[in-house]
Amino acid sequence: MTAASTPKETIGFVGVGLMGHGIARNLIAAGYPMTVIGHRNRAPVEDLVGRGATEAASLSDLAAVSSIIFLCLTDANVVQQVVTEMEPQLPPGTVIVDTSTSDPVVTVALAERLAAKGVAYCDAPLGGTPAQAEAGELQAMVGASDETYARLKPVFECWTQRSVHIGGVGDGHRMKLVNNFLSLGYGALYAEALSVARKSGLSVQQFDSVIRGGRMDCGFYQTFMGYALEGNRDAHKFTLTNAYKDMRYVEAMANAGGCVSTLASAIKNSYAAAVASGMDGAEDYVPHLTDFIGRANGVK
Template sequence: MTEKPTVGFIGVGLMGHGMAANILKGGYPLYIKGNSNREPIDDLVSKGAVEITSPKEMAALCDVIHLCLPNSDSVEAVIRGDDGILAGSKAGLVVVDSSTANPTSTVALAEELEAAGMHMVDAPLGRTPKEAEAGMLDAMVGADDAIFAKVLPIIDCWAGIINHVGPVGSAHKMKLIMNFISMGYAALYSEALSIGVKSGVSPQVINDVIGASRLSNGFFETFMGCAVGRDMDIHKFSITNASKDVHYASAMASSTRTLNPVGEAVKSYYTFVEANGHGADYLPHLADHVAKMNGFDLAEAVRKGAK
C-alpha cells in the first residue's frame, strides 16, 4: 500500500478548520499553523494534527501544503517571507492555495515556486463553513494535469464538487467571477428589500414571493435567512472579505479592459460599510446597512411584517 503524502495546513479559521479536520479523517498525516485563535488549533491537535511554528518548517516536513488565508498579501508573506515556504526549498512540494486571491499574484508566485522546483495549485472554495465541516465544499482547481492528479485525493477529502478549470491562476479568476455574482446578489437583494419596505411591502412577502419563484437560489435562501429570518450567523463571511473580493474582481476587469459599471456600483456598498467600521459584520448584514442608508431599521420592519 502506498504511503499517504504528508499534508500541511496554514490558516485553520472558519473554512480551514473543517477542511483540515476532513484531511485528518482521510488518514493523512497533518501539520498545522494557525493564527491567534487557539480553539481550532487545539481541536485539530486533539484529533491528531501536529502544530508547527513557521511555513519554512512546514515546507521541510510536508509534501503538500494547503493555504486558506484572508488575501493575496497574506499568501505572499507565507510563501516569500524569511521563514516562508520558499525558504524551505523542498523540491516537489505542492502548495494548494484555497484563498480567494488576486490571480496576477497567484501566477507570479507559481513562477517563483516553479523556479525553486515546487508547484502551485489554486483551489478556491465555494459554499460556507457548514459545508467545510461536512467535507462538502465546492472546489475550483487551477493546475496542470499531473499536479491535479496528485492533489485530487486530498482535495476530495474536503470537497463535494471539484472542477478542474484550467492552468494555475484560472481557478482564482473563476472564483472572482463567482464572487462578483454573489456579492452582486447581496447588493441587489439589499436594495430590493429597502425598495419594498419603503413602498409598503413587508420583507416577509418579498422573501415568500421570490423564494417560491424561478428567481430563488441557494444564495437567496441563505441571505434571506439572515435578512428576514434574522439568523445573523447563517453565513459567516465578513464584509471585509466581500470588499476584498469585489476589489480584486474590479482589478481583473480593469486589467482586461472590460466594462464593469455594475461591479463598480456593487463595490461602493462594501467600501462604504467597511469604511464605516463594520467590516467584521457578515455578508447578509449588508441588508441592514442598506436599510439604515435608506432611513429605517430592517429588524423593526421584519417585526412589523410578522404581525
C-alpha cells in the same frame, strides 16, 4: 467522496479559520498526517491537534515536513508573505494549494518563481459555506497543470463534493472572482431590494413569500435571508471585509482586461460604503449589508 486508503502525502495547513478548519478536519479523518500552524484564534488549532494534527513552531518547520501545503488565507498580500517565509525550506516536489480568494496576477507570479525550485503551485479557491466545509461538501475551482491535478485529486476528494479542473495556474482564481462577482452582486441587489420593499410598505415576510420557491430563489438567497428574515447573524458567514476585497480584485481583473465594469464597481462601492460606515467588516457578514442600506434609506 472517497478517502485515500494508504495516504502517502503529508499535509501542512496554514489558515484553519472558518473554511480551513473543516477542510483540515476532513483530511485528518481520511488518514492524512497533518501539521498546522498556530493562530490568534486557538480553538480550531487545538481542536485539530486533539484530532491528531501536530502544531508547528514556525512556517519554516511546517514547510520542511509537508509534501502538500494548503493555504486558506485572507488576501494576496498574506499569501505572498506566507509563501516567502516558507520558501527557503520548501523541498523540490512540494505542492502548494492556495484555497484563498486571491489575485490571479500574484498567483501566476508565485507559481513561476516556485517552479524554478521544483515546487508546484495550484490555485483551488472554494465554493460553499463553513458548514459545507465541515461536512466535506465544498466545491473547488482548480487551476493547475494536469500532472499536479492528478496528484491532488484523491486529496480533494476527502473534502469536496466536486472539484473542477478549470485550467492552468491562475484560472481557478479567475473563475472564483467571476463567481464571487455574481454572489456578492446578489447580496447587494437583495439588500437594496429589501429597502425598496420596506420603503414602499412591504414587509420582509411578504417579500420572501414571493421570492422563496420561485424562479428568483437560490441557495445564496436562502442563506442571505437567514439574517434578514430570521435574525440569524451566522446564517451566511462571509465577512464584509472579504466581500470588499474580492470585489476590488474583480474590478482590477476587469480593468486589466479592458472591460467596462459598471456593475462590478457599483457592487464594490456598496460593500466599501458599509465597511467605511463603521460596520465591523471582520465581524459583520454579507447579509448584514441590509442594515447599512436600510439605515441609508431610513428603514429597519
